[in-house]
Structure formats: structure tokens, C-alpha cells
Amino acid sequence: MIESIEQVSYHILVMILPMVIYHLFIKEDKLNRKKFISFLFGTLFISLFLTMTNPVLFSDGYHYDFRVIPIIIAFLYDGVKPGVMLVGLMLMYRYWFGGNGFYVTLVNYFIAAVALILISRNFSSYPLRKKLYSISLFFWGIAFTRAISLLLLNELAQLISMMLFSFLTYVTLLILVLIIENLDIQIVYKKQIIDSERLNTISQLAASVAHEVRNPMTSVKGFLQLMKTNDNLNEKQMKYIAISLEELKRTEGVINDYLSLAKPGKEVKEEIQISFEVQSAIDIITSYTNTHNIAIFSSIEEGLFIKGNRSELKQALLNIMKNGVEAIDSNGTLTINTYKKNNNVCIEIIDNGIGMTKKQIQNLGTPYYSTKIKGTGVGLTITYNIIKEMNGTISVTSKKDVGTTFCIELPLLMINATAVYDKAEVL
Structure with missing residues (x-):
């Protein structure tokens, strides 16, 4: 019993210690983590190798380790390709290790990899509670599948050992997830301090x-x-x-x-009809697009209202539209869509210009940063500050030589949102 406790303590140590070192000294952001080979991948590989080298033996024929932890984290925090690569390395090491059960492991982890790929699609956008819920559902789904197998084999004594080990594995997994989430928060806070x-x-x-x-x-x-x-x-x-x-x-x-x-942001906020302000910004930018032979297309939903500063909102819209025109240069299209999205108003500004890399998108809104040769990097900083003061968010998607989409989301004024809903019912 004491030997088993020591073995389990070893596995907990080889999971947590490398991640603590990674947290303290590497501080890798999300963008660098998504590279095919990253510091996080190296950390997870070390943990995987150490946990598989010295498995816990509760009884003959039943070996336990924590290999599922680095594989889950690899898929959800490092990316699909690193996750698949780590599963491949695990299977090769398992085959070299020998013993019965290789093909069972192959089938199990193929199914697990498919499930993790599906979970990872929107995982990064989830709030922490939903992330923990998704991970818990996946982990205990695997654990209960093993439990059913042991029940069918009438291995009741082994079932207790397996469930106890699964619980310790689950707690260790949650600790590592919280370490990574804490690291992400620290990186965001550090960036905000530098920007301030x-x-x-x-x-x-x-x-x-x-x-x-x-x-x-x-x-x-x-x-x-x-x-x-x-x-x-x-x-x-x-x-x-x-x-x-x-x-x-x-x-x-x-x-x-x-x-x-x-200058400090104005605290006075007023009711703003989005369709009017967006159309007004389009009218202003049209003279600029005409000189560049750029066509403007728009789809503006009526009856949407927000609360904020009218002139500052127009300034933010014009800054993004002007950047879109300059990214196209000439003979392109600028598309503006405005619509209701859940309890928000979404304003999309789409251009088919030169596009941006992921690194450039990450730096948008940073003072002094600009992708333009003659840019000062101030316009978008102002834009991001204006939208932030209005409790809104800006998300950017872009592809080189294809174009860029800016999506501004602002809280919908709920009183008017009800009126819009009633109007839609009548129509």
C-alpha cells in the first residue's frame, strides 16, 4: 500500500513540476503555443515519457499512469496537430514498451483523439467554467467506460483501485488546467499594464x-x-x-x-440608433473610396439601439473603414453589415485587401503599432479604447492576400430590442 502511494505521488510530481517550471520561466502566450512545436509541447512530452516509464501496478495485468493528462492538454491548449503528434509518440513508446493491450490502447486513443478534436474547435472561446465542464465530461466519460469493462469482467477489487486512481488523475488534470489558465490571465494583465x-x-x-x-x-x-x-x-x-x-x-x-x-473619455452617454450612425459613416467614407475605385456594399438592420458617445462611435467606425480602404488600395470592395447577435449589436467591416498575419492581428490596438508604412499606430488604439469604454469588444479575422473582417460587438439597448422583436412579429 505504501509503495502504491509513493508511485502515485511520483506521477503527480512528474505532471505538476514540469508545468510549474513552464509557468514560472517560459510564460508562452497563446499564439506561440499554437505552433507545431512549442515549449508547452516539450513540457507535455517530458511528463508523458516519465509517467509511462514507471506505471503504477495495483495487481498483475493492470498498470496505471497519467498519460491521458498531457494528451488532453495538448489537444485543448496546444492545438490539434501537436495533440495528434503526442498521441503518435505515446503509441510508439507503448509499442516499444511491449506487453499485452497495445491494440486496445490504439483503438481507445483513436476514439479519444477524435472526441478531443471536436471539443477543441471552440474550446479557446469558452469561459473557464465551460472549459472545466467540457474536460470533466470527457475525462469521466473515459473513466466510466473503463468501469463498465471491469464490471463485465467481474473485477470488483480492481474497479475500486481504478476509480481511486481516476479521481487522483482528475484532480491533477484540473490543477494543470488552472495553472495554464492562470498563466494566460497573467500574460493578458502584463500586456494591459504595458499598454497603459x-x-x-x-x-x-x-x-x-x-x-x-x-x-x-x-x-x-x-x-x-x-x-x-x-x-x-x-x-x-x-x-x-x-x-x-x-x-x-x-x-x-x-x-x-x-x-x-x-483626453479622458466622456462619461455622458446617449441613445444611439446604429443604422443611422453606420450609414452616416458610410456616406463620409464614400468620397474616399471613390478616389480609390472601391465599391461599398452594406446590409444594415434597422431598429437597433445602443448607449454610448455618438461622435466617438463614428470616429471608431471611420478609423476601421479608412484602414480597410488603405488595405485594398484600389479596385476592391468594402462591405459593412449590421445585425443583432444574441443581446449585442454586431457591426462587421469587411475588406478584400492585403490581409494580416496572426502576429499582426495580436498587436492591433497597441500604441505605436501599425501595419501601414506611414501609419502612427494611434488610430486603432483610439478605436479599441472607444469600443472598450462602451463595454464592447472588437474581434478580427484575416488572411494574407484575401482580406480582413473587423467585428464590433456592442451591448444592445434592451428596451428598444423588445420593440424590434415586436416589429419583426408584426411583419
Whole structure:
């Protein structure tokens, strides 16, 4: 009995210790974890190898280990390909290890792999409670299948040992899941702290520099406009003045962006009819798309209302639309869809431009980060802050050389949502 306790303690140790080291020293984010070979995969492989090398022997013919733990975590937190690869390595080691039951293991883990692939499809978007529920359902489904097999074989003594070991395995699995979830939260918090520090730096910079820069700019702009009225200027001189005025206008826009980022958000919120504001933003951006030969298509659901700052919402929409136009460059399409999604209003802005990589998407909204050559990285930072202040979210999907979709979700004003529902019933 004491020997069995020592063996089980060993298996718990080889599961938890590598993951604690991974948590303390590696701190791998979700994007890097999804690579085919990652630090998490290496950590799980070490745990798998150690647990299979010294299985717990309760009685002749029945060996137990914790191999299911790294396999579950690999599929759900590392990705399908690393999960399949880890199952393959486990089966090869099991075959080399010898003994009876290899083909039973092969069939069992093939079925388990299929089930884990299905669970992993939307797993990352689940809240923690739903993740734990999915993992528990899968794990105890396997455990009860084994229990039924032992009952059919009339192995009642072995059944008790198996269920006890399954419970210890389950507790260890939950500990590892919580370690990874805690790591993800820490990485998010760290990113938010860095972003807050950058925003604070921008605020101080904008407050101290903007006024000093604007004064000489206004003077230069005024003199250039006076010079432009001179009839004695030749065509080349007029061209140079026009270019100078255009660059001053662009510089003024950059300063306004920094000031918008620096000023605190307005607390006064009003009822906003989404269809009106989206159509208004489309009307404004149309003149810009016409110069680039870009067609705009829209599908706007009527009767949707939110609460927020009207001018800031329009600014956020125009920032994303303008980025979409610049990503297309010319001869493309910009599509805007607005519709009700559960208890939210969803605004989709879709372009068929150059697209972005996963790394670029991850950095969107970060101060100073821009995918454009002449971009300042401030426009999208402002946009993300505006939507966040309105209790909304922005999700981005993109593919290189195919296009990008921005989806803004804002809480639906429930009073008006009821009116919309009644109207739909009448129609």
C-alpha cells in the first residue's frame, strides 16, 4: 500500500513540476503555443515519457499512469496537430514498451483523439467554467467506460483501485488546467499594464508638445495659403505649395489623433440608433473610396439601439473603414453589415485587401503599432479604447492576400430590442 502511494505521488510530481517550471520561466502566450512545436509541447512530452516509464501496478495485468493528462492538454491548449503528434509518440513508446493491450490502447486513443478534436474547435472561446465542464465530461466519460469493462469482467477489487486512481488523475488534470489558465490571465494583465504605460506616455507627450507644435504650424499654414493667392507663381511653385499644405494637414491629423488618445473619455452617454450612425459613416467614407475605385456594399438592420458617445462611435467606425480602404488600395470592395447577435449589436467591416498575419492581428490596438508604412499606430488604439469604454469588444479575422473582417460587438439597448422583436412579429 505504501509503495502504491509513493508511485502515485511520483506521477503527480512528474505532471505538476514540469508545468510549474513552464509557468514560472517560459510564460508562452497563446499564439506561440499554437505552433507545431512549442515549449508547452516539450513540457507535455517530458511528463508523458516519465509517467509511462514507471506505471503504477495495483495487481498483475493492470498498470496505471497519467498519460491521458498531457494528451488532453495538448489537444485543448496546444492545438490539434501537436495533440495528434503526442498521441503518435505515446503509441510508439507503448509499442516499444511491449506487453499485452497495445491494440486496445490504439483503438481507445483513436476514439479519444477524435472526441478531443471536436471539443477543441471552440474550446479557446469558452469561459473557464465551460472549459472545466467540457474536460470533466470527457475525462469521466473515459473513466466510466473503463468501469463498465471491469464490471463485465467481474473485477470488483480492481474497479475500486481504478476509480481511486481516476479521481487522483482528475484532480491533477484540473490543477494543470488552472495553472495554464492562470498563466494566460497573467500574460493578458502584463500586456494591459504595458499598454497603459504607453498610453500614459502618449498622454504626457501630447499634452506638452501639441500646443507648441500647433502654433508654428498655424503660422506656416497661413503664410502658405497667402502665397497661394499670388498670381505671379508658376505651376511648379503652386504644386510645391499644395504638397506642403497637404503634408501640414496630415501632420495636423496626427496631432489630433494624439490629443484624442490623451483626453479622458466622456462619461455622458446617449441613445444611439446604429443604422443611422453606420450609414452616416458610410456616406463620409464614400468620397474616399471613390478616389480609390472601391465599391461599398452594406446590409444594415434597422431598429437597433445602443448607449454610448455618438461622435466617438463614428470616429471608431471611420478609423476601421479608412484602414480597410488603405488595405485594398484600389479596385476592391468594402462591405459593412449590421445585425443583432444574441443581446449585442454586431457591426462587421469587411475588406478584400492585403490581409494580416496572426502576429499582426495580436498587436492591433497597441500604441505605436501599425501595419501601414506611414501609419502612427494611434488610430486603432483610439478605436479599441472607444469600443472598450462602451463595454464592447472588437474581434478580427484575416488572411494574407484575401482580406480582413473587423467585428464590433456592442451591448444592445434592451428596451428598444423588445420593440424590434415586436416589429419583426408584426411583419
